[in-house]
Amino acid sequence: MNPRGIVWGPRGKKMFVLSAAGTIVNVKPRGPSKPVPFSAKMRIDHPAERVQMFNEAWCSLRDHFYDKSMHGVNWDKVREKYLPMLGSVATPGGFRLLLAQMIGELGSSHVWVWGPRDPKSEPTGRLGLRFDGDWHGRGVRVSRVVPDGPSDQPGSRITAGDVVLAIDGVEVDSRKNPFALLKGKVDEMVDLLVVKRGRRKPTLVTVKAWSRRELSDKVYLAWVKSRKALVRKLSGGRVGYTHIRWMSQRSYDEFLKELTHEMTGKEALIVDVRFNSGGNLHDELLSVLGRKVYFYFEDRDRSVKVMQPRFNWGRPVVALINEYSHSDAEVFPYSFRKLGIGKLVGVPTSGGVIFVSGGVTLLDGTFVLIPQWGAYTLAGKQLEGVGVKPDIYVANPPEQDFSMTSDDQLKAAVETLLKQIK
Template sequence: MRIDVEGFAARVQPLKAPAGGYGRLTANGEGVFYVAGGGRNGAPSLQFLATEGDTPAKVADGVGSYALSADGSKLLLRQSSTFAIVDAKPDAKVDDGKLDLDAWEIRIEPRREWRQQFVDGWRILRDWFYDPGMHGQDWDAIRARYERLLPYVNTRADLDYLFSEIAGEANAGHVYVESGDQPVVQRRAGGLLGAEIQAHDSGYFRIARIFPEDAADIAARSPLSAPGVDVANGDFILAVDGVDARSVRNFYQLLENKADRVVTLRVNDRASAQGAREVRVTTIASEHNLRYTDWVQQRRAMVDSLSGGRIGYIHVPNTAVEGSREMFKGLVAYGDREALIIDDRYNGGGFIPDRMVELLTREPLNYWKRRGLQPTATPVLHHRGPKAMLINGQSSSGGDALPYYFRKFGLGTIIGTRTWGGLIGISGNPRLADNGAILAATFSFMDTDGNWAVENEGVAPDIEVIDRPELVAAGRDPSIEKAVEVLLRELEDSPVRPVVAPPAPTEFPPAAR
């Protein structure tokens, strides 16, 4: 195939396609095939738009994926677990072309497959890594070094071990190994109640604390906080589904294999069966969101108490959807506070946080005065006062970039410990035959002066504070304590004046003041 690059853009002709979302475009001599949303049961449908056509025509509903034959005459369609080969034209006769796969078998020779995957994984790093020089490594020699171990690979997990060693030779973050198809034992999740449960001398179990105590997000509420569940901190659980709690040493034996199920708890405000009551609750499989929300609320309350309500607190768990949401919500809630703490600790990364830091750099362009209300600014999301950012060694990837940008814009003091240091990033590459993968880092971070930065180095704090485990266990947070101290001192030196509207004008245009 030869592509005549010269004049290519001038030869492009638009198709008469309506506005919409298009994916997986392929073409033959008659027109273009593409997948569009909608269709049967909300599944996407395969559409065809003729080169000279005015409107698209449906080929088939519910097509999750498809492939066009090399000569453009046939389509292989997948509808859920059904496959069919049809003519490449509208209104395909799917039922006539269905493939009977019930008797299909495939022979797999693991050692041959592992050898091929070993070579493929090595090639993927060689051909997709951002630096063709592989950080100075002799990539052919690395293949030879580890290839000698292939005869001793006896499981797919052994191959992953080799991949991990090869990935380490790249000396870069974001070079990941993902396991392929292999036998796994299905996990049966135990039920959880969203509370700290403590053993008691009576043999019963006490609800020490339901968490979080107050969550606006329904997904972050304990089952014991659900409407109609008559349970409080300090109550005792005497039995679960009729099984006496004194019959087990570990409370969670009573909830084994009961995740996402309705269970009956016999509870009382004292360790006695007399006067006990029964409540029905729906258990959950994970307390992660509940415990995280509780952790954030404790720190928010700590900042509020230490600062006398003058400083707002925003934790950004990542630089993806959840972190962006928390930044947005936090600026709505605390944009009027005199100072602001942005907690980047344990930030799991995601996307490059240019939009997130842009919100922090905003300044008011003007104010609007409405009757009976305080002046409001444009843009609404902004913060005028001093800021501090908290970091630690688990502020990673996008969590490295956020404090880097925070410093670059001079937004405030960075407090904590050096971040992870991983800004050689991934954007996707081919997977292996068994759906496993070795992900190659495809781009690397440079500063605006043309120097490599952050990778394998991290972002250092302006003030180093170590969150010592014994202090955290005692309910303290050294990083927050230092941030409040720094911000209160800044507010003392440079107070943030409130915005006050002058008296409404009585002459027009208003006289200059």
């Protein structure tokens, strides 16, 4: 039920709650709970409501934004500039766009505006296919297939070079967006009319469409697997590799699992925080990577050593960073170098380093995220708007960002470590 808005009846013998479905329910201590029929009408003055929401957002930022000086912006002048523009706003989306533009005057990270999820939205199904934009023949030609994705399964296998002529009986070509035909088809079976590469006669291939999350997880895991293979090849198996996807407990658990299993026998380690949008994990990672071994246990046959502390590294390590390392994925490399754990390889981070603990929800469900904690070095300097520079600057060309076979930054990290473990 996921109840909220709990209210007791006038005699204290009945309890009413508002369910997640928007119905009022009479909750009884025994027996089934029953919905209470009701109807209500409300007249909304949308222009007045937008003025109220605008002012609430503006005041909330004024009173809670982490920097009292508002990044040097005259916040009163900003209100005077944008308030008159509300008269030209006619939709919730237009209001949120105007609000985002006003907030943009702060030049701050971690200040976001978004609206409530549309309950009628229909997520687009994913086939794990990329189409060739230069193809001008009949249908759309497949340029890439996600390994082990929805179109790379037994009985549903499509390969690069195949041409898709139709999706669920509707013809497709390069002039139209074929993905529009997959709207609302997550977890559904989709029929593709396909001409296999080197053949003329089309064949029917049925593929189960995935959600965006399922496909992105598969793409991510394939990318990490390819990074590990590259490191193994470049280092002759001497260097280990781990990627921290988010600064979260889930990522930390995965990190510890890899550290105690995959890294056995490795002489050095690459910790990759590229494409990491942040969270709050820097202290846990630094504690493990910066620990020094002080003791160990050994079995009777002296065949197994258990080092203390159990989770530690104590060998050469390099951290990889790029322009998509954000927030706590910037605090980590800054502290990693400051503590003398190792060198940084890559390009400067994004410079979005402040912390959030909440925000404000407006009348129509619009949410404004407000950063309330600044992040500073011991010298009192901010990383917000500055970022972290690497010790060894290496820029990957754009085509290498998600390449499965090449990565100049990763190669430089391996070379750096091999020099240390000679």
